[in-house]
Amino acid sequence: MRRVVEVTNIKKSFGKLRVLDKVDFYVKEGDFKVIIGENGSGKSTLLKIMVGLLLPDEGEVNVLGIDVKKQWKKLSAKIGVVLANERSLYWKLTAWENLDIFGGIYGVPKKERRKRMKELLERFGLFEYKDKPVEDFSTGMRKKLMVCKALIHNPKILFVDEILNGLDPSSTREMVEYLSELNEKGLTVVMISHVLHILPESADVALLRNGQIQMEVKYKDIRSKRREIYEVFEKLIKVGEVDEKDILFSREGYEDKA
Amino acid sequence: MVSSLHLAKAGFLSAKKYKIDWYGAFFTPLLTILPVVLLYYLGTKSGLVQFFYGATNTKNIFGYLLLGAAYWNYVEVLWGSVFTLKYYMRIGQLEEIFIMPISALGYIFSWSVLGLVRVTIESVPIIILAILLNVTTFTLIRFILAVGVVIFSIIASFGFVFLFFGVTLSFKEGDELVSLLGNAAPLIGGMFFPVSVLPKGLEYFAYVFPFTWGLDLSRHFLMNTNTLLDVKKELIVLMALSFLYLGLGVLSFKALQTKARREGMQGF
Amino acid sequence: MKKIFYLAVKDMKIRLKYKFVWINMALTPFFIIGPYVFSSRIVEVNSLAESVMIGALLWYWLNQYFFGVGDGFTEEREEGALISVILSPVSLLAFLLSKSVDTFLMNLYITFFTLIFFNLSGVKLEIHLLFFLLLIISGVYITFFSIFFAALSLWKKKIGSINSTTQFFFGILSGMVNPVEHFPHYIRFISYAIPLTYLISIGRNIMKNENGSNFISQLLILTALSFAYLIFGIWLLRKAENEIRRKGEWETW
Numbered sequence: 135m136r137r138v139v140e141v142t143n144i145k146k147s148f149g150k151l152r153v154l155d156k157v158d159f160y161v162k163e164g165d166f167k168v169i170i171g172e173n174g175s176g177k178s179t180l181l182k183i184m185v186g187l188l189l190p191d192e193g194e195v196n197v198l199g200i201d202v203k204k205q206w207k208k209l210s211a212k213i214g215v216v217l218a219n220e221r222s223l224y225w226k227l228t229a230w231e232n233l234d235i236f237g238g239i240y241g242v243p244k245k246e247r248r249k250r251m252k253e254l255l256e257r258f259g260l261f262e263y264k265d266k267p268v269e270d271f272s273t274g275m276r277k278k279l280m281v282c283k284a285l286i287h288n289p290k291i292l293f294v295d296e297i298l299n300g301l302d303p304s305s306t307r308e309m310v311e312y313l314s315e316l317n318e319k320g321l322t323v324v325m326i327s328h329v330l331h332i333l334p335e336s337a338d339v340a341l342l343r344n345g346q347i348q349m350e351v352k353y354k355d356i357r358s359k360r361r362e363i364y365e366v367f368e369k370l371i372k373v374g375e376v377d378e379k380d381i382l383f384s385r386e387g388y389e390d391k392a
Numbered sequence: 393m394v395s396s397l398h399l400a401k402a403g404f405l406s407a408k409k410y411k412i413d414w415y416g417a418f419f420t421p422l423l424t425i426l427p428v429v430l431l432y433y434l435g436t437k438s439g440l441v442q443f444f445y446g447a448t449n450t451k452n453i454f455g456y457l458l459l460g461a462a463y464w465n466y467v468e469v470l471w472g473s474v475f476t477l478k479y480y481m482r483i484g485q486l487e488e489i490f491i492m493p494i495s496a497l498g499y500i501f502s503w504s505v506l507g508l509v510r511v512t513i514e515s516v517p518i519i520i521l522a523i524l525l526n527v528t529t530f531t532l533i534r535f536i537l538a539v540g541v542v543i544f545s546i547i548a549s550f551g552f553v554f555l556f557f558g559v560t561l562s563f564k565e566g567d568e569l570v571s572l573l574g575n576a577a578p579l580i581g582g583m584f585f586p587v588s589v590l591p592k593g594l595e596y597f598a599y600v601f602p603f604t605w606g607l608d609l610s611r612h613f614l615m616n617t618n619t620l621l622d623v624k625k626e627l628i629v630l631m632a633l634s635f636l637y638l639g640l641g642v643l644s645f646k647a648l649q650t651k652a653r654r655e656g657m658q659g660f
Numbered sequence: 661m662k663k664i665f666y667l668a669v670k671d672m673k674i675r676l677k678y679k680f681v682w683i684n685m686a687l688t689p690f691f692i693i694g695p696y697v698f699s700s701r702i703v704e705v706n707s708l709a710e711s712v713m714i715g716a717l718l719w720y721w722l723n724q725y726f727f728g729v730g731d732g733f734t735e736e737r738e739e740g741a742l743i744s745v746i747l748s749p750v751s752l753l754a755f756l757l758s759k760s761v762d763t764f765l766m767n768l769y770i771t772f773f774t775l776i777f778f779n780l781s782g783v784k785l786e787i788h789l790l791f792f793l794l795l796i797i798s799g800v801y802i803t804f805f806s807i808f809f810a811a812l813s814l815w816k817k818k819i820g821s822i823n824s825t826t827q828f829f830f831g832i833l834s835g836m837v838n839p840v841e842h843f844p845h846y847i848r849f850i851s852y853a854i855p856l857t858y859l860i861s862i863g864r865n866i867m868k869n870e871n872g873s874n875f876i877s878q879l880l881i882l883t884a885l886s887f888a889y890l891i892f893g894i895w896l897l898r899k900a901e902n903e904i905r906r907k908g909e910w911e912t913w
């Protein structure tokens with residue numbers, strides 16, 4: 135499979151604070167990548183660099199063969215992005231109007247747009263609220279609508295930052311199921327998440343720590359008979375490693391980043 | 393009140409980050425009158441000035457306009473708190489703000505205290521200038537009377553703010569109301585010329601507006617201009633209107649706030 | 661082009677959710693420029709009032725563009741939706757152009773009512789076809805000028821906050837109330853760098869029914885000047901965009 139995201143040797147500082155220090159990261163077509171790490175470790179920064187909102191100090195970013203540093207607007211029509219900020223929709227407009235306008239901006243022809251809007255809203259159980267202004271939505275409803283917005287133009291890659299926060303248990307499961315269903319149909323997903331107990335079996339987990347992607351491991355390999363999965367992740371994120379005993383399929387799960 | 397001072401401090405600290413704002417706000421009222429000053433100065437000078445003297449009993453057009461600007465500053469500065477309210481709605485922090493242990497009066501106070509300080513500093517030179525241009529008519533008694541008039545005007549102004557607050561909370565469009573009134577006030581309140589010069593329809597409007605009377609009186613005390621009515625009668629009108637508006641404002645605020653709390657305050 | 665249309669539709673849809681805004685827009689310009697017009701009419705010289713009114717009306721157009729386009733990023737940034745537009749395949753320039761379309765429509769609405777109100781108060785402008793042409797030209801050229809200002813305030817944030825102060829200076833310097841010929845030399849230099857100066861002068865010529873030859877040359881200078889602002893504005897917009905991408909301040913600035 136070809137690499138659809140290639141981030142090489144990225145450095146990024148804000149003033150004196152070095153956030154990313156030589157990050158190498160790539161995503162293959164059809165991957166479901168989950169980036170994990172402590173608060174403030176630079177996950178959102180990395181994601182913003184991948185979509186072009188941020189320029190790295192050094193290094194190359196290539197997404198779908200496009201040099202993101204230079205041609206980010208060209209890339210924008212091919213990817214879907216959901217940032218952590220919940221206010222990124224037009225609050226005064228209804229769900230339907232929001233999707234219609236963003237669909238138009240992304241160049242989706244009217245007929246197809248209407249069809250997709252209906253599908254997406256129905257899929258997320260929002261169809262009956264389609265004429266309600268977003269300001270009257272609940273937090274979880276807004277998150278779902280943001281995902282609809284990001285998918286309206288059938289992107290090739292979906293970048294999402296913490297969309298599982300604020301969803302109720304069954305919505306969380308449905309969201310993950312939906313994303314993994316899309317993933318199986320060919321959508322590449324890059325997701326930042328602190329919710330880790332319910333990721334799709336096929337996911338790859340990348341740990342961002344001390345400004346680098348320190349290790350990648352298959353999600354299905356992180357299983358332990360001894361402990362809750364939550365504890366395993368806590369240790370992984372904090373210390374940067376897991377006990378051999380908490381890994382199901384030996385060391386094959388790891389990819390050496392060095 | 394103590395807690396609203398903390399809120400005022402937050403406003404002050406944020407304002408410090410945008411120094412240039414201060415400078416902008418400082419000049420705006422002066423800038424509003426500048427075109428008119430120029431018009432009189434560079435335009436058909438003699439005719440305009442002569443007419444002006446006939447209508448007002450002063451040739452000091454500049455002082456007349458300056459005093460108008462200073463007066464409006466005081467009245468309007470409180471209204472600015474409505475924009476703050478709307479701002480918090482827009483950035484989605486209104487609910488956080490409203491769970492603080494502060495009363496409506498506290499919010500108005502804390503969001504306008506900065507403005508009041510600024511206006512006072514800014515008005516001192518204007519007032520001194522206006523007085524210097526009218527040394528002949530100045531006495532301490534008259535000055536105190538003028539201050540009294542301004543205080544009554546501020547009471548009326550509070551009435552308006554309460555109404556605006558209520559409207560903003562429940563219909564969200566209070567800021568539009570404020571900006572319309574704020575824009576209309578200088579014209580119909582007589583900041584630029586006596587209201588008797590206005591087209592008739594507007595002139596009647598001017599008389600139910602408390603600030604028309606307040607401005608007319610403060611000019612009279614400081615510059616000895618003609619008044620619309622007999623001075624004593626006019627003072628009574630001003631006081632009556634001030635308390636009337638304050639009462640109406642507070643009542644409508646209470647009603648509208650209840651409505652807002654019933655229907656939810658999210659959105660903007 | 662289509663994207664600009666969708667964005668402009670969005671602005672209109674949002675505005676339709678409010679009601680009082682429409683009343684405010686219809687009335688406010690009358691009150692804002694009223695003092696200048698009525699002051700000039702105080703001695704019953706109607707020609708002066710009309711000339712001031714043309715000046716003030718065009719100045720009000722500029723104000724609207726300076727808020728709508730020049731300050732075009734602010735509202736959506738504060739509300740948070742700007743980031744979604746930035747992430748979409750819409751360029752900053754296209755975004756500003758959509759604001760300009762919106763402002764133009766609003767200005768037509770505003771002007772309609774303002775003319776009516778002044779008419780009712782006894783200040784009447786004769787409306788010819790040329791006047792509408794002038795409004796359209798103003799729309800285009802003031803947009804260019806505002807794009808320059810928008811770029812400037814995107815690049816140096818603080819410039820945005822002197823927006824309304826600047827507008828007053830533009831009004832005075834461009835001869836809204838007094839013809840620029842009355843100003844001292846050095847001030848006139850600044851006046852001639854402001855597109856509004858030419859628009860007002862052309863507007864007054866049209867009102868006085870003077871023959872065209874007089875304002876053709878002004879129109880040419882105006883065109884050259886406006887395009888210069890546009891080009892410089894676009895260049896600055898690029899620069900600002902890259903700066904923000906480096907600092908990561910799309911959501912905070």
Ligand SMILES: Nc1ncnc2c1ncn2[C@@H]1O[C@H](COP(=O)(O)OP(=O)(O)OP(=O)(O)O)[C@@H](O)[C@H]1O
Nearest residue numbers: 148153172173174175176177178179180907908909
């Ligand atoms: N625009 C900015 N200017 C200055 N510092 C920034 C900026 N954006 C992020 N930072 C800093 O960079 C660091 C990484 O931030 P980032 O948002 O990438 O963290 P994160 O891993 O997404 O954290 P979280 O899990 O809390 O979302 C933080 O220390 C943050 O303060």
Ligand SMILES: [Mg+2]
Nearest residue numbers: 177178218295
């Ligand atoms: Mg983050």
